[in-house]
Amino acid sequence: MKKLQKLFDQNKAWVEKKLVKDEKVFETLSAGQSPKYLWIGCSDSRIPANEILGLEPGEVFVHRNVANLFPHTDFNCLSVLEYGINYLGIEHVIVCGHYGCGGVKAAMESSQLGLVDNWLRHIRDISANETKALEALSDPIEKYKKLVELNVVYQVLNVCHTTICQNAWANNKSLSVHGWVYDVSTGFLKDLDCCISSLEQVDKAYRTLEYKGQ
Numbered sequence: 001m002k003k004l005q006k007l008f009d010q011n012k013a014w015v016e017k018k019l020v021k022d023e024k025v026f027e028t029l030s031a032g033q034s035p036k037y038l039w040i041g042c043s044d045s046r047i048p049a050n051e052i053l054g055l056e057p058g059e060v061f062v063h064r065n066v067a068n069l070f071p072h073t074d075f076n077c078l079s080v081l082e083y084g085i086n087y088l089g090i091e092h093v094i095v096c097g098h099y100g101c102g103g104v105k106a107a108m109e110s111s112q113l114g115l116v117d118n119w120l121r122h123i124r125d126i127s128a129n130e131t132k133a134l135e136a137l138s139d140p141i142e143k144y145k146k147l148v149e150l151n152v153v154y155q156v157l158n159v160c161h162t163t164i165c166q167n168a169w170a171n172n173k174s175l176s177v178h179g180w181v182y183d184v185s186t187g188f189l190k191d192l193d194c195c196i197s198s199l200e201q202v203d204k205a206y207r208t209l210e211y212k213g214q
């Protein structure tokens, strides 16, 4: 049986480093978690949420999948969102895509990879809905970047259309859903300015609750 000894050694070194900084760190963490942020990002190995946000263990609840999708019928996504908002007290949901996303690229090409093509069908739907915006760009790299950004905006809307977010807003909980893009080539985050923070901002067609302000 092979053991990944190197990783265990690195883990030991990490524990020791943490304890030097704060000897009670694991004791504190074992008491529970109350992160304010939920990160919905891509599985891509170059984008570790805690690290790029400068956050410590316990500060960000994380859900990652190929191409940072949030299909409104996916119980994995829905469970994370509901648990995060209703039990952990998440106040900010961050959907973060990234330039150079292999999932988005695959959804732009006419070739099969396997099961993942069915998962990436969600991005092909966005592409089909947004032909005007995409065809306006002649540079294939710009088109690729645009689809990465559009995918984030669509997933932000998917999060906001859930009964989970709508109930949180109806109950006057503080909750904002943000859409960001990470640039693997620079390390910087970009805010797409598509943040939604109230039921009023949810398209009427998707409201499952009456908005009392209207």
Ligand code: CO
Residues within 6 Å of the ligand: 042, 043, 044, 066, 067, 068, 098, 100, 101, 102, 103, 104
């Ligand atoms: Co990706």
